Amino acid sequence: MxxxxxxxxxxxxxxxxxVLIDYLAADRKILKLIAGIFxxxxxxxxxxxxxxxxxxxxxxSYGFIVYYPEADTYFKSANTSNGLSFExxxxxxxxxxxxxxxxxxxxxxxxxxxxxxxxxxxxxQLMILLIRKGSLSKKDAIRTAEKMxxxxxxxxxxxxxxxxxxxxxx
Numbered sequence: 001m002x003x004x005x006x007x008x009x010x011x012x013x014x015x016x017x018x019v020l021i022d023y024l025a026a027d028r029k030i031l032k033l034i035a036g037i038f039x040x041x042x043x044x045x046x047x048x049x050x051x052x053x054x055x056x057x058x059x060x061s062y063g064f065i066v067y068y069p070e071a072d073t074y075f076k077s078a079n080t081s082n083g084l085s086f087e088x089x090x091x092x093x094x095x096x097x098x099x100x101x102x103x104x105x106x107x108x109x110x111x112x113x114x115x116x117x118x119x120x121x122x123x124x125q126l127m128i129l130l131i132r133k134g135s136l137s138k139k140d141a142i143r144t145a146e147k148m149x150x151x152x153x154x155x156x157x158x159x160x161x162x163x164x165x166x167x168x169x170x
Contacts, residue, residue: 011119012040014091015064016104017050019123022155024053026147030127033136035063037129042100044069044090069094084112092116105154124148124155124163131170138167 020043023031035041041064048056048066056066069077069090077089084092088109095102101119103126104110113120124145130136145163149155 011038011101012042012098013038013101013103013121014042014044014095014098015047016088016091016102016106016109017047018105018152019103019126020047020051020054022105022123022148022152023144024051025151027140027144030130030136030144031062031064033130034126036135037126037133038101040065041103042067042094044087044094046087046090050087073097082112084108088112092118105152124159128163128166128170131167138170141167 020031023034043059043064043066045056045066045068048054048059059066073090073093076093077086080089080093082089088104088106091102091104092109092112094100095113095118096116101121102109102113103121103123104113105123110120127136127141127144131138131141142164145155145160149157149160
């Protein structure tokens, strides 16, 4: 998990739906802590619509900024054929336009971000940043990661073991 640096605290990021869904299923209180890692955390309205467990009011109470992308972002996203969803393209287009990093667990999106030079943060990587900042205990991070694995079949046993190894090195 490269990029596990506190220097990113000043960075603004845009988040994909999958990370929000994972934390909502595992431990909602961590969502409240995430906004403290970064300068600003943006959620496009279209991403928020994908997350049925989170209202706009809840998102803003957690410190996230819900916004409506500009018309040119919608146009570019609708007319891009790169194997990513409309919503994923919104994240990439706005991240490039605004100099934001992207928080996602989507491996296709990660590859596109690497190709486009966009900084990426994995979902569980946020807990590493919170531990380093002193906002989250290692025990709570491991418990949350285990819950994430149970609710998200794309998180493998190897992902979990790698995460625990990384935490134990802090």
